[in-house]
Amino acid sequence: MTGRILLGLAGLVLLAFLAAPSAFAPLFQPFTRNNAPAIYTQTSLLSLTLSHLAIVAVAVAASTLVGLVLAVLVTRGAGREFLPLARTVTAVGQTFPPVAVLALAVPVMGFGTGPTLVALFLYGLLPVFENALAGLTGQTAQVTEAARGMGLTPRQRLWQIDLPLSLPLLLAGMRLTAVISLGTATIGSTVAARTLGEVIIAGLLSSNTAFVLQGGLVVGILAVLIHQGFQALERRIRGRMGLA
Amino acid sequence: MLLSPPGVLFALIGTAGLALPLVQFKPNRIVTGEGIGLHALPLGLPLAAALCGLLLATCLGRWPAALRLAAAVSGFVTVILSLGLAASHLTPEGNTIARVSPASGFWLLLLAFGLMLADAVGRLRPSLAMRWLMLAAALGLVAAILASGLLDGVSVMREYASRRDLFGREAQAHLMLAFGSLGAALLVGIPAGIAIFQAPRWRGPVLGVLNILQTIPSLALFGIMIPVFGWVAASLPGAARLGVAGIGVFPALVALFLYSLLPVVSNTLAGLSGVPAATRDAALGLGMTRPQVLAQVLVPLALPVLLAAVRIVLVQNIGLAVIAGLIGGGGFGTFVFQGLNQTAMDLVLLGALPTIALALVAGIALDLLIQAAHRGTP
Numbered sequence: 001m002t003g004r005i006l007l008g009l010a011g012l013v014l015l016a017f018l019a020a021p022s023a024f025a026p027l028f029q030p031f032t033r034n035n036a037p038a039i040y041t042q043t044s045l046l047s048l049t050l051s052h053l054a055i056v057a058v059a060v061a062a063s064t065l066v067g068l069v070l071a072v073l074v075t076r077g078a079g080r081e082f083l084p085l086a087r088t089v090t091a092v093g094q095t096f097p098p099v100a101v102l103a104l105a106v107p108v109m110g111f112g113t114g115p116t117l118v119a120l121f122l123y124g125l126l127p128v129f130e131n132a133l134a135g136l137t138g139q140t141a142q143v144t145e146a147a148r149g150m151g152l153t154p155r156q157r158l159w160q161i162d163l164p165l166s167l168p169l170l171l172a173g174m175r176l177t178a179v180i181s182l183g184t185a186t187i188g189s190t191v192a193a194r195t196l197g198e199v200i201i202a203g204l205l206s207s208n209t210a211f212v213l214q215g216g217l218v219v220g221i222l223a224v225l226i227h228q229g230f231q232a233l234e235r236r237i238r239g240r241m242g243l244a
Numbered sequence: 245m246l247l248s249p250p251g252v253l254f255a256l257i258g259t260a261g262l263a264l265p266l267v268q269f270k271p272n273r274i275v276t277g278e279g280i281g282l283h284a285l286p287l288g289l290p291l292a293a294a295l296c297g298l299l300l301a302t303c304l305g306r307w308p309a310a311l312r313l314a315a316a317v318s319g320f321v322t323v324i325l326s327l328g329l330a331a332s333h334l335t336p337e338g339n340t341i342a343r344v345s346p347a348s349g350f351w352l353l354l355l356a357f358g359l360m361l362a363d364a365v366g367r368l369r370p371s372l373a374m375r376w377l378m379l380a381a382a383l384g385l386v387a388a389i390l391a392s393g394l395l396d397g398v399s400v401m402r403e404y405a406s407r408r409d410l411f412g413r414e415a416q417a418h419l420m421l422a423f424g425s426l427g428a429a430l431l432v433g434i435p436a437g438i439a440i441f442q443a444p445r446w447r448g449p450v451l452g453v454l455n456i457l458q459t460i461p462s463l464a465l466f467g468i469m470i471p472v473f474g475w476v477a478a479s480l481p482g483a484a485r486l487g488v489a490g491i492g493v494f495p496a497l498v499a500l501f502l503y504s505l506l507p508v509v510s511n512t513l514a515g516l517s518g519v520p521a522a523t524r525d526a527a528l529g530l531g532m533t534r535p536q537v538l539a540q541v542l543v544p545l546a547l548p549v550l551l552a553a554v555r556i557v558l559v560q561n562i563g564l565a566v567i568a569g570l571i572g573g574g575g576f577g578t579f580v581f582q583g584l585n586q587t588a589m590d591l592v593l594l595g596a597l598p599t600i601a602l603a604l605v606a607g608i609a610l611d612l613l614i615q616a617a618h619r620g621t622p
Contacts, residue, residue: 028526031471065249070375074596076601078568079249079251080252081248081249081250081251082249082368084363084366085250085359085362085363085366087366088363088365089359089362089605091373091611092362092604092607093560094559094607095603095604095606095607095608096563096600096603096604097562097563097566097599097600097603098563098568099564099566099567099577099580099596099599100563100580100595100599100600101598103580103583103584103595103596104592104593104596106584107589107590107592108348119551141509155461168425174521179260179459182459182461183459183460183461183462183463184461184466186461186462186463187462190581190584191584196461197461200461200463200464200467201463201570203467204467204470204571205335205465207470207471209468209471211469212464212467212468213468214466215360215461215463215464216460216461216463216465216467216468217462217464217465219459219460219461220456220459220460220461220464224459227459
């Protein structure tokens with residue numbers, strides 16, 4: 001219960017800060033030097049936050065869609081030939097540093113939001129795909145038997161059994177992807193994407209800790225809220241399916 | 245089945261790669277260049293035909309996995325050699341300004357043969373010893389190609405040649421950041437994990453704090469460390485003499501260390517909790533003292549889970565250490581961000597490729613170690 005109240009408070013403080021950042025200036029003033037501005041004003045923090053969230057949302061949605069479709073494809077029919085390959089590729093892919101992927105996407109896509117989206121999408125694919133795969137293949141023998149006994153066609157089994165039952169695991173994959181993407185998107189600002197990283201980098205360049213702190217805090221609070229939101233959703237679905 | 249579906253996929257990617265430009269030729273480092281295909285080079289046509297044949301042949305029928313592996317390796321090496329060939333052919337004699345960089349065709353061909361390689365290794369199901377041998381052979385092959393000078397004309401290698409000493413120093417700094425923070429995290433994290441294993445009351449708060457630490461974006465955590473350590477160095481007598489400073493390697497090291505704590509602590513706890521109570525009771529029943537049970541029973545049995553934490557942390561830190569380049573902490577990130585600032589992509593590659601290679605090798609080597617450790621435990 002206290003956890004929930006704290007979360008609500010953090011959310012409210014975040015909203016208040018984004019709505020009227022200048023009201024918080026006294027809080028950040030001690031972290032500046034030589035009368036540097038305490039609040040980042042080049043671009044409105046609210047618009048940066050929205051753009052940051054939009055980039056993350058698009059990337060997570062795309063990687064969820066593609067990851068899920070790939071997981072369905074490699075678990076049935078002719079796609080099964082690809083299963084060992086897919087497992088190896090996901091294992092190897094996860095060792096690729098996101099910063100390196102971001103940097104390598106720049107020559108192909110130029111500066112801006114594009115490379116960030118691609119890097120987040122590629123990096124987000126793996127957790128979603130892995131979890132979807134575990135969800136789709138992890139059904140107990142009884143469930144499989146029951147589905148066969150009921151005379152479900154493969155298509156019916158996919159839509160009525162496998163996909164609904166893998167939903168909690170899929171959500172857990174999306175949660176991982178979303179939280180990683182939130183942090184990684186800040187690095188996108190080094191290649192001129194409009195994210196909250198802009199604030200942090202401005203702080204680094206002008207050695208203004210107040211900027212670094214406010215950028216980092218906004219992203220951190222967002223990450224905690226999104227993490228908890230997904231977890232609450234997972235618990236609810238698990239509860240409804242009688243899994244928990 | 246007449247066709248192998250993965251083979252068809254690799255052939256599609258590979259032929260697309262053959263159709264696209266293999267390299268990009270630039271009169272100097274900054275301007276955009278023109279793409280040149282493999283077929284436009286001397287010896288290019290037979291090479292392209294050989295690659296095409298290899299791709300088509302592996303589509304057909306069921307090759308034994310070992311043969312597939314050989315085909316993938318030879319394709320891989322041929323693609324890399326074509327790159328070297330293109331570079332030495334296109335660069336005019338004595339010209340040090342012109343650049344030949346790998347283009348989309350090269351990367352697609354590399355992807356096609358890399359996937360083929362992964363598929364073949366997966367099907368071969370090699371033993372543990374065989375996997376170590378393969379890793380060593382792959383490293384040896386890469387080292388041999390780099391040492392042979394065949395790729396010296398390629399832009400990335402030219403960037404390397406012009407800053408050989410710096411590269412060595414940054415490589416050292418990168419390794420120091422990744423391994424140093426790992427070592428510190430193990431030194432602090434394992435005792436902390438053991439402590440919260442024995443005092444369950446503390447599990448919630450400790451893991452909660454570490455979890456929140458993990459949500460701070462890496463860029464911000466690195467940034468926050470600078471003033472913190474600047475202040476420590478300025479106000480604590482003796483701190484500066486010990487190497488504590490607001491800029492340079494120290495803040496980066498501490499930021500990486502903080503990120504590493506959660507995986508180490510939570511995996512130590514998970515590994516210790518995973519040991520069956522019956523095993524612990526049996527050890528106590530044998531007359532072992534509690535410290536003996538911990539050191540001789542619990543920790544060895546938790547080893548695979550601990551190694552899994554080492555893998556997570558090491559791979560993550562090798563990647564995150566790139567960001568240290570942004571705050572003057574050194575490492576390969578220096579090249580990445582310098583390159584991004586100058587829009588000199590060859591310089592970006594010089595930083596990104598070794599980072600990826602390092603993370604890959606560390607990941608594979610630790611996977612093998614984890615498998616070996618699993619064998620030691622039932």
